[in-house]
Amino acid sequence: MYVAVKGGGRAISAAHAWLDETRRGDPSLPELGVAQIEQQMGLAVDRVMAEGSCHDRFLAALAIKQSKGDLIEAAFLLRAYRTTLVRFGASDPIETAAMRLRRRISATYKDLPGGQVLGPTFDYTHRLLDFALAAEGAPREAAPEAGAPVGEVPRVTELLAREGLMQREVPDDAEPGDLTRQPLAFPAARPVRLQNLARGDEGFLLALGYSTQRGYGGNHPFVGEIRVGHVAVDFTPPELGFAIDIGDIAITECQMVNQFAGSRTEPAQFTRGYGLVFGHGERRAMGMALVDRALRAQELGEDVTAPAQDAEFVLYHSDNIEATGFVEHLKLPHYVDFQSELENLRTIRRSAMQDLAE
Amino acid sequence: MAVLARAPADDIAALLPALPAHDRLRAPETGLVMVRGRAGGDGAPFNLGEMTVTRCAVRLGDAVGHAYVAGRDKRQAELAALVDAALQDPAHHDALMAAVIAPLAARQQAVRDAEARRAAATRVEFFTMATMR
């Protein structure tokens, strides 16, 4: 039950003033600039862009500054801001095979065309705290450059598909459903599921992906390929009628290769789980790919037994903006409904006591 | 447009010769484009998420120049539309290409090449260990 109450205006203003002060911290220290966050907290910026579902590094960095580093709050701010902007339309599908690569690895083939390119990765670091970083302004060595640059390389899944060992995707040009325009409905088609997962909470995707590896809907995945880099976005303005290149976005793509036992109509072959996210977000792309594959259970005739295979469970709970809204609303005054619960409980206890006395 | 969409406003302005006054057909405006991907990289399209884009259209003489550029820089969008309009005049096309587009493209290519060479430096060279029995 909702009852409007008034009051608390002055307390709220004072609380917000204190929030501003704590955001700034000790004024004797230099203030953090948005450009510094954008450059030096790059992976936080990437996560906020992905979960805020809006590719704009500056806005994501500003949101991080405003939210004091609370990344869900920052994604919330970015989602709210995007609602104020007009949508010009939808891009042509991006061509990830033409990605300008910073990183590209495969766990399925050692020697593959284009090779294993590690890029700027935490992998193979020792996870020892580096106290040298605490000394600011230390000189930094430039990263080495090789003579021959990395060019375009073919997708690993394509290599398998050419041999008939990988299930082909159906290149369908139907207009995909859009969660920002139409509410989620079930059964949800794969494009809608992918949109939902691409903006889903990283922790949720990671935990669900992990659960599939531990046997809850397991499908024995291999990382066919992870690629991180930039792709050009082509957009066709209605007034021009032809596509123009409007710039680059940073993305991470993950192709999970999974076994499939085959069916009456299809021979045994590999199938894909797919992850595609804004920015450099390898963990999130891998989680997405695992969950995407788990959600294909029904389509591939597998038993639906685990949480990660249950589309309603996954898709209704993946969005951290929705989740935080509903969980955190419990903080708001519920005085009246609690009063009625209290009244109920007292009545029950009174009558129980009377019964006992009789 | 690919080159102008990636060029900072100051870089375009620094290379641009004086041009006659233009009319704004559509003042610079920031909005969103929904970016689409494909399932599995090559399957059915899906909506990945939006990106900020700024557009502008100007009239320069008889030509109408259009720009749609990633990000929220209104000055960049207007300069890009202006160059797009100016390039439509055959009398100026080649000179503008040489004076504005070519140097911007070269600068962008150099940045890309440097990144691609850094990536190449992290390419793994496998070597076989002695077989263990």
Place this chain on the structure above:
Amino acid sequence: MNALTPGFADPVLDAQAAFRAVLEAMSRPGRVVVAGSALQAPAPLCRAAAAVLLALADADTPLWSDAGADAQAWLRFHCGAPIVAMPGDAAFVLASGAPPALAALQAGTEEQPQRGATLVLQVAALEPGRGWRLTGPGIEHEHRLAVTGAPDGFIAAWAASRTRFPRGVDVVLCAHDRLAALPRTVAIAEG
């Protein structure tokens, strides 16, 4: 394309002013308000109709129009609205001549009546204080509205359309830089 003229000089404030004009007109059916006075829209598009579409139509609202190639190119450019071939597929229907039948336009569903189309109907002139007698929500007693150049049989078609409520079609009448709205709730009687 080279005949293109500018849209709103200030896309944000001018669109807000046009939105406010439509809101005012919809809240007080039959009141005549001014919109788009400074626009130069290509013929046969009138300034008020141009302002309504610039403010309300966008890439998510399919548009049908009978106003010819110049006006269509202008609307596509400034609104970004996809142009559709059938009036029944449109969220906004622009009629500069005889409009398509109200019954042929999207009327929404019982669950989603907001999906009914908006017909932007250009007429020769709008004059308050005489003419049609309008009653309904937003009108205390009665508004009078004289519409010059209304389509033949409009009042009968309107009465038939109203029986579908909450489904239905909303109309914005436009002449020069003036407009008046007929939300689906309003009842119209001949003056």
